[in-house]
Amino acid sequence: MSGDRYKENEARIEEIIRTINIGIITQEAANKLRFEAERLLVENRKILEKGEGQVFLVSIQGKKVVEKELVL
Amino acid sequence: MNEEKLNTLKEKHSISDVHSVSSLNDYLYNKFQSDPTLETIHLLGEVSNLSVTSKNYMYFDMKDKNSKISCVVFKMPLKQRELVENGKEILIHGKVDYYRGQGRAQIMPFNILPVGEGILATKLRTLKEKLKDEGLFDESKKKKIPFLPNKIGIITSKGSDALKDMVNSIHGKFSNMDIYVYHSAVQGDESAHQLCEGIEFFNVIHPVDVIIMGRGGGSLEDLMSFNDESVARAIYGSAIPVITGIGHREDVSIADYTADIHEITPTAAGKVAVPDKLEIISQSEKFKYQVDAAYRKLVKIKDKEKEIKKKQTEIKMKDKEIISHAMVIEQEKKMSIWYKIVILILLMIILGLIGTVIF
Missing domain, CATH: 1.20.5 (Single alpha-helices involved in coiled-coils or other helix-helix interfaces)
Known part of the structure; x- marks a missing residue:
């Protein structure tokens, strides 16, 4: 589920922040981690943009599932 | 209706008297007022359809197996007011009044006395105890609502205000969330069966990440399908977490006890199903700042x-x-x-x- 992926990414970003903050890694390694965090932030933003905000009425007709957009 | 028009009609149809709605209601009101039997009566029945206004006026029905009558309480000591609960059998000492504005008889209690549980309330209590003993209400069995569902399934009546409330509260917090609605009757003979079908549909045929089951307020009788044993068992057996938002603040059904999350209204149920997108974005911005x-x-x-x-x-x-x-x-x-x-x-x-x- 994308929510799980979102949370995993967030946890990794927090870990990266902690690692950089401790300051015992090289600048090159920190730079790599910074890029990784930025990539994860972009991925999370994409997860948030999933979906169109549509409402569908769903039912079974025969053996077929029918989705019909519902305007409220 | 003016006097002239009434006289014309009397002449036209050769009838001795024609009433306007108001005059008939005035006539009945006077009859009620002059009947000593209606001045003070004791009435035994079960409370149903209770509602309390912002001014603390109580409106409810007294009913038995075949019939019901409206009651209204304007002022009464708290101890007596507390006796009035849906499904409870009470004894009212009061007068029968005629409400001319709506043309109906109503009881105005002076005093309310406890009797015991009504038949419906007893049935519900027995079922509740049985399901509780079986562990259907156990907190440890409640499933966790996902942080960010991809799809939300709603089981309710497709034209209801409750559906609009749920959709609005979901989209109010997360505007691009896709919602799938399974239409089900929410009262009447078929409703319990259709509610169960809805749960099965979202579990087996068209999987979603969270299910919301909701409807607006109603009398205890209207909400009975949410007190049905089969609905409780379907909620308990659902692999997908179920949120209920049934009725109003004072209505707690057996479905609510069984659900993974029970909210007091359909609006509240919609709100709890999704996170606040703006808050998440703001947290994400914070992370970016912290990394930099x-x-x-x-x-x-x-x-x-x-x-x-x-x-x-x-x-x-x-x-x-x-x-x-x-x-x-x-x-x-x-x-x-x-x-x-x-x-x-x-x-x-x-x-x-x-x-x-x-x-």
């Missing part, structure tokens, strides 16, 4: 470390220079002593030679 700040801090530390190293190297170089300079001086010192000794020896040799020549 941590990196800038690290770069500063590393720059300082480089500077310190550079200075240390410079100091070492200087130290080396000083040491080598000192060594040169020392050597020079040593050299000059040897030089002096050699000169002295040479002088002594020369003096020795001169002495030998002279003597």
Whole structure:
């Protein structure tokens, strides 16, 4: 589920922040981690943009599932 | 209706009297007022359809197996008011009034006395105890609602205000969330069966990440499908978490007890199903800032470390220079002593030679 992926990414970003903050890694390694965090932030933003905000009425007709957009 | 029109109709249809709605209601009101039996009565029945207004007026029905009558309480001590609960059997001492505005009889209680539980309430209590004993309400069995569902399934009546409330509250917090609605009757004979079908549909045929089951308020009888054993078992058996938002604040059904999350209204149920997108984005911005700040801090530390190293190297170089300079001086010192000794020896040799020549 994308929510799980979102949370995993967030946890990794927090870990990266902690690692950089401790300051015992090289600048090159920190730079790599910074890029990784930025990539994860972009991925999370994409997860948030999933979906169109549509409402569908769903039912079974025969053996077929029918989705019909519902305007409220 | 004016007098002239009434007289015309009397003449036209050869009838002795024609009432307007108001005059008939006035007539009935007077009849009620003048009947001593209706002045003070004791009425035994079960409370149903209770609602309390913002001014604390109570409106409810007293009913038995075949019939019901409205009751209204404007002022009454709290102890007696507390006796009025849906499904409870009570004894009312009051008068029967005729409400002309709506043309109906209603009871105005002076006093309310407890009797015991009504048949419906007893049935519900027994079922509730049975399901509780079986563990259907156990907190430990409640499923966790996902942080960010991809799809939300709603089981309710497709044209209801409850559906609009749920959709609005979901989209109010997360505008691009896709919602799938399974239409089900929410009262009446077929409703319990259709609610169960809805749960099965979202579990087996069209999976979603969270299910919301909701409907607006109603009388205890209207909400009975949510007190049905089969609905409770379907909710309990659902692999997908179920949120309920049934009725109003005071309505708690067996479905609510069984659900993974029970909210007091459909609006509240919609709100709890999704996170606030703006809040998440703001948290994400915070993370970005923290990453940049941590990196800038690290770069500063590393720059300082480089500077310190550079200075240390410079100091070492200087130290080396000083040491080598000192060594040169020392050597020079040593050299000059040897030089002096050699000169002295040479002088002594020369003096020795001169002495030998002279003597």
